[in-house]
Amino acid sequence: MSKPTVAIGFLGTTLDRKGKGANRWNHWRPSVALCQQPDLPIDRLELLHGTTARDIGLAERIRDDIRSLSPRTEVRLHSLPLTNPWDFEEVYGALHDFASGYPFDTEAEDYLVHITTGTHVAQICWFLLTEARYLPARLVQTAPRREPEGDPAGQATLIDLDLSRYDPIASRFRREQAEAQSLLKAGIATRNADFNRTIEQIERVALRSKAPMLLVGPTGAGKSFLARRVHELKRGRHQLTGRFIEVNCATLRGDGAMSALFGHAKGAFTGAQNARDGLLRAADGGMLFLDEIGELGADEQAMLLKAIEEKRFFPLGADREVQSDFQLIAGTHRDLRAKVAEGSFREDLFARINLWTFALPGLAQRREDIEPNLDFELQRHAREQNRQVRFNLEAKRRYLAFAHASEARWAGNFRELSASVTRMATLADSGRIDEALVEEEIGRLRHAWGLESVAEPLLAERELDLFDQLQLQAVLQVCRGAASLSEAGRQLFAVSRQEKEKPNDADRLRKYLARFDLDWKRIKG
Known part of the structure; x- marks a missing residue:
């Protein structure tokens, strides 16, 4: 069994007043017509009206006419004092108060808001309050029919504000x-x-x-x-x-x-x-x-x-x-x-x-974005120079490996990456950036960042296997770029520390450095 339908709307001080005496039955009047729809029976109409004697008299006439045409419809009149029905703040406040005080029961009743009557300001306020769910309702709009001419019942259209149901609009x-x-x-x-x-x-x-x-x-x-x-x-x-x-x-x-x-x-x-x-x-x-x-x-x-x-x-x-x-x-x-x-x-x-x-994070904090930015910079170079340049596969792998490494500081961020790509694209013969060009560019960046001499003095003091040399050099690069021993430890042990209940990154790093007779003060000095 369907739930009763309750409609809420303003008295139409112009449209609902059409016709005099018996002649009024020949005219389309929106509040009356709303209750004449065979496919949309209205069980109750909450009719809001002004406080003047003229408004009250019209509201009572509309109530009586609806009773005679649709005996099943109960009409409740609500006097709504508005000093200026075109004042947005006043109208919105009055309707908000009405909605807040109304005993909505969505489990037992369905609600409609009639937006055909009232000033344009009132119609906008109805829309806003309904969209914000202060009124748990759908909108309904009535209009006279073109055919047959003079049909006082007109037609009604429901407007559902749940745009997610309209796939083309949502898409x-x-x-x-x-x-x-x-x-x-x-x-x-x-x-x-x-x-x-x-x-x-x-x-x-x-x-x-x-x-x-x-x-x-x-x-x-x-x-x-x-x-x-x-x-x-x-x-x-x-x-x-x-x-x-x-x-x-x-x-x-x-x-x-x-x-x-x-x-x-x-x-x-x-x-x-x-x-x-x-x-x-x-x-x-x-x-x-x-x-x-x-x-x-x-x-x-x-x-x-x-x-x-x-x-x-x-x-x-x-x-x-x-x-x-x-x-x-x-x-x-x-x-x-x-x-x-x-x-x-x-x-x-x-x-x-x-x-x-x-x-906005710097490039060092967005290393996963280096590769798409490489492609973007090459496309920009092609537009500006009218010359298409691409990486060889191995050259691109080598450049990305260096760019993602912890020693790559990217102090100049995306501006520095742009300059780096521009240099390689400009020097590329036949529109190809090869491994030799990449190694040359890596050398430029390492020199600009002062990486060439960071670890050599400490490494030169002892004979080490190549494995230990490369590992220690990478550790020293991280230490040089970190503000504290703990920060360096968190970077170096970012994965394994997750498995420890109480990770002591600084202590692990201190013990590692001690194997090579190194400490934090000496590295930073």
Whole structure:
């Protein structure tokens, strides 16, 4: 046996009032027509109406007419005092209160929300409350029929807000979301789970929020590149119309910093022969990326805070404010909390830009992404130089083995990897990167990272089997790059330590080094 159906809706102060006297029966009236649907019997109608005598009188007439046409339908009248039915906040609040106080019983009854009547504001509020499940209901819309002409019953259409049931819609949404995330990653199929989660969050925030973002990561981790991609994504969704303006705050000093960022009036200082708009105004309607924001001076920080919060500021030497509505993305490789603690960065500015903070790992923390980035860099080289270059199979294996090894520091992160691939692609004869080119490039990187002389003095003091030499050299490389004996031990024993109830990584490493008459102090010295 089907459950009783309960409909909730507004009295239509215009549509429900159509016709006078007996003539009203010849007109389509949505609240009455809802209760005339043979395929959608309504057992109870909760009819909301205004508090004026005219509204009350119309509501009572509609109730009586429904009784005569559909005796099974119980009509309950609810007086809803609204000062302004076009005020979104007032209407939403009133309907939210009604929904919160209504005794819904979803096990015993089915619910419909009639969205044909009421102001457009009321219809939007019904939709939002139903989608958020404050109203455990489906939407129903009524309309007059075109044929036969003059049929007062009209027709009714149910609207189910569970979009997951509509495979084409759900598939399209997932596809668009995946395309947006691919745009942010430049089409690189990253294999790092943490970075993938970060990109997913950035995509959602970028499309749903205008608040500032803070990208934290080492130099070369891709902060500027990602900020540009966020701008492209928002422009593609018509959320931004202006330009992408990038500023490296580390290059701004003194009055030049104020002028570059905020502009200046003519004659503001010696040499200011003409007025200047400044980069914040250039970003109006677009996106401003302030890289290394921690390098800004105190005056620039104060001005920037005002510009972010109020969208207006005074150019240097001007007596009138100017406006600029931009979205801010800030970047830094420094610990801004520490700079706040030491007093060199404003706490209120940090709080303003810290709503959405995303950490971008360096290449050394994303070694599984080296291979897809190799392919990406070769494709970029082909586009820019109109010359296709590829690795020989063994050459690629050799390069990846070195790139994944613990001795590969990648201090310059993805920027350094890009430069490395560009060098090999440029020197490649016949469009092939062979093993000789790879070995030459590995030598360059080892020299740049100071790896050639790290272990030799300690190894040269004793005669060792080749096996011990290679093993000890790898251990010494890890030790040189670690901040403490414990940290080095955790890296070296990352797998076996999981099997121990109380792993003592530092002690295991100390005993290993003692076999070669080495200790931590001597290695680091």
